[in-house]
Amino acid sequence: MGKIKMNIILLSGGSGKRLWPLSNDTRSKQFLKLLKNDQGDFESMVQRVYRQIQKANIEANIVVATGLSQVDSIKNQLGNKIDIIIEPERRDTFPAIALSCVYLALEKKVDLDEVVVVLPVDPYTDIEYFKTLPYMENAVKNGVADLVLMGIKPTYPSTKYGYIVPAKGEITCLSQDKGINSKEIMIHRVERFIEKPTQEIAEQLILDDAVWNGGVFAFKLRYLMEIVKKYIDSTDINPITFCEIQSNYHIFKKTSFDYEVVEQVASIAMIPYDGCWKDLGTWNTLTEEMEEGCMGRVMVGEDSINTSVINELSIPIVALGVKDLVVVASPDGILISDKQKSSYLKSYVDSMNDRPMYEESQWGDYKALDYIQYTDGIKSLTKHLTIKAGQYLNYLSHHIRDEIWTIVDGTGEIVIDGLLKKVSRGDVVYIARGQRHTIKAYTNGDIHCIEVQIGSELVENDIEKFEWQW
Numbered sequence: 185m186g187k188i189k190m191n192i193i194l195l196s197g198g199s200g201k202r203l204w205p206l207s208n209d210t211r212s213k214q215f216l217k218l219l220k221n222d223q224g225d226f227e228s229m230v231q232r233v234y235r236q237i238q239k240a241n242i243e244a245n246i247v248v249a250t251g252l253s254q255v256d257s258i259k260n261q262l263g264n265k266i267d268i269i270i271e272p273e274r275r276d277t278f279p280a281i282a283l284s285c286v287y288l289a290l291e292k293k294v295d296l297d298e299v300v301v302v303l304p305v306d307p308y309t310d311i312e313y314f315k316t317l318p319y320m321e322n323a324v325k326n327g328v329a330d331l332v333l334m335g336i337k338p339t340y341p342s343t344k345y346g347y348i349v350p351a352k353g354e355i356t357c358l359s360q361d362k363g364i365n366s367k368e369i370m371i372h373r374v375e376r377f378i379e380k381p382t383q384e385i386a387e388q389l390i391l392d393d394a395v396w397n398g399g400v401f402a403f404k405l406r407y408l409m410e411i412v413k414k415y416i417d418s419t420d421i422n423p424i425t426f427c428e429i430q431s432n433y434h435i436f437k438k439t440s441f442d443y444e445v446v447e448q449v450a451s452i453a454m455i456p457y458d459g460c461w462k463d464l465g466t467w468n469t470l471t472e473e474m475e476e477g478c479m480g481r482v483m484v485g486e487d488s489i490n491t492s493v494i495n496e497l498s499i500p501i502v503a504l505g506v507k508d509l510v511v512v513a514s515p516d517g518i519l520i521s522d523k524q525k526s527s528y529l530k531s532y533v534d535s536m537n538d539r540p541m542y543e544e545s546q547w548g549d550y551k552a553l554d555y556i557q558y559t560d561g562i563k564s565l566t567k568h569l570t571i572k573a574g575q576y577l578n579y580l581s582h583h584i585r586d587e588i589w590t591i592v593d594g595t596g597e598i599v600i601d602g603l604l605k606k607v608s609r610g611d612v613v614y615i616a617r618g619q620r621h622t623i624k625a626y627t628n629g630d631i632h633c634i635e636v637q638i639g640s641e642l643v644e645n646d647i648e649k650f651e652w653q654w
Contacts, residue, residue: 187243196250205517207539229306240314249280278444296406320402329453335395341386346397382511420634467526515541547575576624585639596629
């Protein structure tokens with residue numbers, strides 16, 4: 185059986201503040217490696233979705249729409265085989281999908297009559313979810329509707345999700361293309377949408393066979409490009425290229441795809457999915473699917489019940505005689521919460537303005553160990569950097585801080601203002617503000633480096649990049 189070729193847009197956004205302190209502005213929930221794959225190795229939500237697409241026998245032309253802060257994490261976890269569309273600013277799902285479609289049409293030269301399928305990067309679901317995508321594509325190809333959605337069969341009357349109400353008695357039976365799958369599916373016309381109803385209304389919706397809107401859409405590329413054209417026609421963008429439209433990203437209305445497109449289209453249908461589907465956006469739902477109840481330096485007493493402890497710090501955590509708790513420790517903070525109450529975490533984290541203390545990049549990662557402001561206003565930030573074997577930092581300089589690098593393990597080369605020098609364990613390097621610098625780990629192992637930043641402001645955007653060829 186041949187692979188099914190599809191165009192897929194994955195939406196990767198948000199900071200996942202409900203999974204603080206592991207998630208932050210640079211490490212969103214979809215990048216947390218807390219789930220296990222078929223081989224027993226830990227993987228993130230985005231890695232799981234990518235793996236399942238391939239396992240469903242889909243040869244996908246994948247585009248990931250995201251912000252600049254997530255690019256390194258995506259490349260680090262998915263490699264360089266997929267295209268990444270960088271949103272210049274957060275403007276909700278409609279602009280992200282519109283920009284991705286412009287990329288497919290103008291840069292990838294995808295035929296406008298081909299179908300595009302859009303889905304989030306972080307649903308926790310089974311393989312049948314992904315095997316439903318070709319049916320959605322086929323329904324659009326066969327002219328069943330201009331827009332086809334996936335409806336998730338509810339497992340309880342949730343007030344957190346939007347609902348799709350199917351039209352009564354309007355059902356189309358569609359067979360998948362021969363050679364792919366012989367089973368038939370039922371396609372329902374859509375009567376209306378209900379956003380985040382009350383408990384009472386949600387209960388009635390389920391009785392009326394309503395389904396959750398899982399944020400999965402299928403449409404012909406031409407359909408979206410016609411909507412995009414209306415925005416472009418109201419501007420003086422010339423020439424019309426992907427880069428020009430990306431530079432003028434603000435022309436797209438800051439709104440969701442549901443409001444701007446789904447609820448406006450006249451020809452719309454829904455294919456139901458009746459299988460495993462969860463939004464692992466809170467600690468109580470995520471810990472239900474984690475095979476490991478405890479991770480890191482953790483000891484939990486036998487008298488503790490239904491308690492999950494995740495520790496990214498080097499110091500140990502001991503939990504004795506506790507029940508129904510989730511305890512999470514990272515460089516960004518420590519959470520101790522009743523599992524059910526953990527779903528209310530976001531409102532508390534929103535009031536925090538602390539800088540991220542952990543970041544993953546293509547070259548490796550860093551963990552902040554200490555952050556202090558002194559009486560004269562000067563601040564110091566101490567980090568543990570891990571530069572992966574064969575990888576290197578950008579060649580750059582800082583304008584408002586100095587840095588001290590202490591190599592604690594590994595060997596490599598450092599460049600300061602064009603001068604190259606070998607470094608190994610025990611070497612200390614002082615980098616004054618304005619000096620251009622980079623470091624590369626040899627291919628025989630990682631470099632571990634303690635970096636101390638000193639300055640009046642210690643921010644990640646205090647960089648100026650330059651070219652350097654290793």
